[in-house]
Amino acid sequence: MSRPSAQTKRLQQIDGWVFPYICACFTFWRWLMDLIFRPDIKTAPKNIIFLKLAEQGSTVLANEAIRQAVAKVGKENVFFLMFEENRFILDVMDLIPRENVLTIRTKSAVSMVTSCLSRLWEIRRRKIDVCIDMEFFARASAIIAYMMGTRMRVGFHCYFGEGPYRGNLCTHRVLYNSHMHASKTFLSLVRALDNDPDAFPTFGFTPPAEMSLAHFKPEDSEREEVAAMLRELAGTDASGRTRRVILLNANASDLMPLRRWENSNYVELARRLLETHSDIAIAFTGGPSEAEKIGKLVAEVNDARCFSLAGKTTLRQLLIVYGLAEILVTNDSGPAHFAALTPVDVVVLFGPETPLLFGTLSPRNHNIWLGLACSPCINAWNNRQTACNNNLCMKNIPVSQVFDTVCSVYKQRTAHLQ
Incomplete structure (x- = not known):
């Protein structure tokens, strides 16, 4: 319960x-x-x-x-x-x-x-x-x-x-x-x-254009422990280095269903990324309660370079995973903001809420939002309630758009290796 x-x-x-x-x-x-x-x-x-x-x-x-x-x-x-x-x-x-x-x-x-x-x-x-x-x-x-x-x-x-x-x-x-x-x-x-x-309500304060962001700094021993775990799960490339990891947060829980992107989309995205980039591994993240559902998604991808981290890390270790990974793909949720504390690039899918108000502060943030006429429907004025039961704002985000965004970000991050 x-x-x-x-x-x-x-x-x-x-x-x-x-x-x-x-x-x-x-x-x-x-x-x-x-x-x-x-x-x-x-x-x-x-x-x-x-x-x-x-x-x-x-x-x-x-x-x-x-x-x-x-x-x-x-x-x-x-x-x-x-x-x-x-x-x-x-x-x-x-x-x-x-x-x-x-x-x-x-x-x-x-x-x-x-x-x-x-x-x-x-x-x-x-x-x-x-x-x-x-x-x-x-x-x-x-x-x-x-x-x-x-x-x-x-x-x-x-x-x-x-x-x-x-x-x-x-x-x-x-x-x-x-x-x-x-x-x-x-x-x-x-x-x-x-x-x-x-x-009040008159208030002559002008907020600054830029806002500060905290940074997560793990101990060296913590980082080494998590790096060893990723090396074992992700495997190594032809040069003997740990494969570069792209994280997918499928958010398989039922807490905020309107914010969810369909699980089948994450499976398709994982397959396309693995087919396109031979040097990467895909890791699905999630909490202990999501481990079974995430395991099924990994099985659907059916690739040795795809694995689950759901329930296998503490929250602190998950932040270290973010720092070691290349990209995180997630819907608008806590992990997007946690990842902003680390060097990872974050691709965030918005639907019933807007990145104009709730986007992360990371300079490595990449928002995808369709901007439908009915979106955002969840806001402070309505106490974050909505009559919507068909989240087209998330359903209509095509896998191809997310795939193209991830590939573009990955190319930028690895440009120095070309």
Whole structure:
């Protein structure tokens, strides 16, 4: 059985049916308390906590936002609250002390609630000044942010927009800009602390053109161990060197089916790449839960130079694999952003969301997006829900286009060997 945190549809239903009423009640309570106590919302903060429960890819995009928070209050005074299964990438980015990463257990609904309450009590004891809510329009995060007891809360407010109602629980109510890349959107939340709370939605901050990106640096011993594994699985070419590896992330789980490119397309892509390039090996990646399905795809390819890595590596080892590989082909998902921390070229297939907002920050990123009239259909305004049940935006991406893109990138990467 999947963790409650992975049951996206159910969480969205609870967020839409139950939490608006709680937000309304808390909004009235806040209005009453503010009349009595008049909290200080203008004195510069001494410590900050980020709230981003899910989506590790978004954590990667928040790199510059976290860095600027560190510059503002010091590394030891920046905290993060997230689901326990998502902390890995924050540890890899190494922006804040590991002991400052507070996690919520998600093995069951009961543990999720009790763990969340425990963390809220811990945060209140620490007397943290600011909570930066990086969830777009989730009501649950607005409630959690308010319950932290911080004197300042920064988050998105829809004003006259179409975003979901989440009460009036933030002191710094930032207008969500649906035309700005997510990395700049997250940065704006930190910079909102420099703005007069009473001035919003007016906010005279211009995001920088370029955003910083973290880099993953494994230990030499780790790299050697993974390189030996790849050498055994990929084999060697005529010169005795490990074959160059192209990775395919078929994303065979059912978590976000609208983002998936058909498995048969990955099989065809693998066959064509192997037929065209005699010096490469193809590795399918995936988690332990995907190992059986990935194994079947490898069997369909039916080539000795094609193998599965699903369930055979830790997440940290997978990042090392990215760094040793030539190209990763993946849909719009966490691995695309993880790979951006490494030297690998990434070909990312977009459909129900747009690379204009959620593309990776890597200079070696290559997006494929058809730009259909109905795409993107998933966005912050609709709480990332859609009525679509036929993802033509992904189905209509031809294997030939992905193949041509991969071949072009591979030619550029190996040009110095010609």
